[in-house]
Amino acid sequence: MVVLGERYTFSPNEERLLKERFGKFIKLRVTSKTIQEIRELISDRRFSVVVLNTKKRLPIELIEYLKKLEAIGVDYISIEEFLEKYLKKCLVSSDRDDKQIFLNGISPYTKFQYFQKRVVDYLAIIILLIPTLIAIIYSYYRVKIKRESPEGSIFFKQKRVGKDKKEFWCIKLRSMGVDAEKNGAKFAQDNDPRAFPWGKTIRKYKIDELIQLWNVAMGEMHFVGPRPERMIWVKEFEKSIPFYNQRHVVASGITGLAQIKYQYGRGRLDAKEKLTYDLYYIKNWSLKLELEIICETAIFILKMLKSKLLNTISFKL
Secondary structure: OEEEOOOOOOOHHHHHHHHHHHOOOEEEOOOOOHHHHHHHHHHHOOOOEEEEOOOOOOOHHHHHHHHHHHHHOOEEEEHHHHHHHHHOOOOOOOOOOOOHHHHOOOOOOOHHHHHHHHHHHHHHHHHHHHHHHHHHHHHHHOOHHHHHOOOOOOEEEEEEEOHHHOEEEEEEEOOEOOOOOOOOOOOOOOOOOOEOHHHHHHHHOOHHHHHHHHHHHOOOOEEEOOOOEOHHHHHHHHHHOOOHHHHHHOOOEEEOHHHHHOOOOOOHHHHHHHHHHHHHHHHOOOHHHHHHHHHHHHHHHHHHHHHHHHHHHHHHO
8 A cells, every 4th residue: 555645644553454454555755756656666566555645635647647546456545534444543633623523424323323322231231240240249258459458448439521521420449549649630551550459450351340330221321432531631632632522422431442442541642542443433333333342342351361361370380
């Protein structure tokens, strides 16, 4: 594939994935020599797609040349379409006057879509009820949380922002001490020093979030959707990330496309990256996409548990 322009910056991981899919990943700037550069590349190798990664109007000669390439099986596609088709993300422009995102169908679920999501929600509650009860009982009766962090409840409640920017009390198994934010709000991180030993375990394997099935049952969340953030971060991100408020046209979720595609979430840059997946999910929602996310989430958790089991066995041997 050939990428014309520098409007969107592909991450190293994205470039690696695209190289695996297309064989080659070559970036070109749009200049008076672009046609000649593409001609030389095509004469040497076969390309299947040219990505128009620029907001500037392309020279008419270049457009006509790209149209001719279609006859030999080389398609040209806008960066917006390319990102959605191959990377499952929406382009979030840094230009707040760019209304393209609003033309892409970011809207609440229809009544039928909402019905389908609630069916999925209740099925998830039924299937995960036993594991959730086991997590609660083990944490309580084995005194895991009480022993490692005596003060406070085994549950942790915190206000999060959901649909239409309405706050609700999001519940989790407590993984940190009650004074975790004595110096102010801050993002959690891998191996967070504020978490006690059992807290680190349940955070790593997402066990602490199973309790949010209560929020799902109450209709405050879905099983799948954008992760809910705190109001303090929402206000900050809305100032610095264009269209960040668009993720609130639907209810939040326990897992989601952004969670399986981009595990990190420690600041503005991570929030912007996760937004690209959240907007894709909202725009392209389907029952098929919903089930794919659930399957990928299950695979991710099972892989971690398998790794943990193998490490435990190796240590004992």
